[in-house]
Amino acid sequence: MKRKVCAAIMICLIVLLWIGAAVSPVAAQGAEMGTPTRLALFLDCDFCDETFIRQEMPYLDHVRDREVADVHVLVTREDTGSGGEALTIDVIGLGIFDGLDFSTVFNTPANATEAEERNGFLRTLEAALVPYLIQTPIRDRLRVNIAPSEVYAAGQTKTMEDPWNHWTIEIYADGSADFESQQRSFDTRYGMYVSRVTEEWKLQLRPFFNYNYDRFEREQETITSSARRDGFTSYAIRSISPHWSAGAYGDVLTSTYSNVDWRYRFMGAVEWSLYPYREANRRQLTVAYRLGSSHISYRDTTIYNEIEEVLPQHLLNAGYEVVQPWGGIEIGVNASQYLHDLSRHSLQFDAEFEIRITRGLSVEIGGFLELIHDQINLPKGNADLEDVLLRRRQLETNYEAGLSFGFRYRFGSLLNNVVNPRFGGIGNRDRF
Numbered sequence: 001m002k003r004k005v006c007a008a009i010m011i012c013l014i015v016l017l018w019i020g021a022a023v024s025p026v027a028a029q030g031a032e033m034g035t036p037t038r039l040a041l042f043l044d045c046d047f048c049d050e051t052f053i054r055q056e057m058p059y060l061d062h063v064r065d066r067e068v069a070d071v072h073v074l075v076t077r078e079d080t081g082s083g084g085e086a087l088t089i090d091v092i093g094l095g096i097f098d099g100l101d102f103s104t105v106f107n108t109p110a111n112a113t114e115a116e117e118r119n120g121f122l123r124t125l126e127a128a129l130v131p132y133l134i135q136t137p138i139r140d141r142l143r144v145n146i147a148p149s150e151v152y153a154a155g156q157t158k159t160m161e162d163p164w165n166h167w168t169i170e171i172y173a174d175g176s177a178d179f180e181s182q183q184r185s186f187d188t189r190y191g192m193y194v195s196r197v198t199e200e201w202k203l204q205l206r207p208f209f210n211y212n213y214d215r216f217e218r219e220q221e222t223i224t225s226s227a228r229r230d231g232f233t234s235y236a237i238r239s240i241s242p243h244w245s246a247g248a249y250g251d252v253l254t255s256t257y258s259n260v261d262w263r264y265r266f267m268g269a270v271e272w273s274l275y276p277y278r279e280a281n282r283r284q285l286t287v288a289y290r291l292g293s294s295h296i297s298y299r300d301t302t303i304y305n306e307i308e309e310v311l312p313q314h315l316l317n318a319g320y321e322v323v324q325p326w327g328g329i330e331i332g333v334n335a336s337q338y339l340h341d342l343s344r345h346s347l348q349f350d351a352e353f354e355i356r357i358t359r360g361l362s363v364e365i366g367g368f369l370e371l372i373h374d375q376i377n378l379p380k381g382n383a384d385l386e387d388v389l390l391r392r393r394q395l396e397t398n399y400e401a402g403l404s405f406g407f408r409y410r411f412g413s414l415l416n417n418v419v420n421p422r423f424g425g426i427g428n429r430d431r432f
Contacts, residue, residue: 042069081197083110267292
């Protein structure tokens with residue numbers, strides 16, 4: 001009898017301990033429905049340095065689920081005309097702060113270092129959280145420190161002139177090499193972006209060069225493969241209204257893989273946006289139409305016995321993208337058709353979904369399907385086995401598809417402000 005009583009007491013103690021451990025400080029704070037003693041922050045940003053932010057903002061509770069947060073910080077980014085990035089910080093109030101929302105933008109210069117970027121982002125985030133922090137006991141510790149402006153410090157009051165007139169130039173080059181006893185490979189790509197972006201115009205000129213080389217040794221046989229893809233692309237886009245824009249595209253291409261010796265193409269374009277372009281960081285639905293013609297000379301005679309031809313063509317692109325606290329959706333439709341033969345066309349659908357189902361559970365699904373009926377560039381004759389395995393030649397197909405999916409489910413402690421970087425730089429390079 002005593003053993004049964006002791007066993008019952010032990011079970012009750014275990015249950016009570018489990019319940020006490022399951023109720024986190026953040027959950028208890030939310031149950032009070034009063035002003036929180038510490039602000040619980042959920043940072044929704046895939047590219048932010050969260051470790052640095054936790055280290056520099058220890059006065060916050062950094063949680064990993066928006067359902068237990070006081071504020072949800074959603075960060076999106078767009079490229080700027082100077083080559084930098086514009087980070088839009090949307091602070092969404094939750095619980096007692098419901099309806100208290102705030103948005104601001106932090107611009108990173110193109111030549112900013114990683115330290116400068118993250119320090120600037122941190123300062124902007126701290127300023128954006130002031131309306132929420134001032135309603136907590138931490139308001140007594142808040143201090144406002146405004147650094148003097150460099151322009152006013154130098155005695156200048158006029159806006160500085162831009163000697164480049166909004167033009168930016170970016171030169172890039174990268175390569176990789178892999179060597180083994182019986183095989184080696186070398187890849188390189190280099191080029192340049194020359195751009196000018198203003199409220200009225202968006203211009204770009206881009207030459208590019210790509211080269212790939214592979215060499216394999218098998219017994220007494222040596223197999224080599226090389227491929228090039230070089231070209232020049234350009235466009236000029238004019239803003240017409242908050243919903244309309246028009247422009248022109250021009251490009252030159254040579255590609256060993258696509259059997260293209262030279263292709264010259266020019267197309268006029270028009271685009272309509274359902275939402276004003278200024279809202280593009282959070283949502284956009286656009287439809288773009290292009291019409292033009294190409295002059296193509298092929299490396300080898302095509303399956304249609306052509307070595308050179310002029311091809312009128314039009315393209316239609318439609319896309320919908322939305323980024324919200326519950327996740328994000330991106331859907332696109334791309335259609336292409338040659339006007340000399342309407343049966344030569346292609347149609348592609350692609351979609352990506354990232355949805356938060358419930359606390360700690362999110363689902364990611366993506367895929368694409370392309371129906372291909374416009375491979376007029378394929379060379380005549382059968383492809384050799386080496387060409388197929390080494391991907392030196394494009395093969396005939398009437399479709400291409402891909403699918404990706406996954407889920408994330410986190411459980412356990414929702415509140416962990418501890419930062420422990422020990423052994424963070426040790427990688428795992430195992431050959432098996």
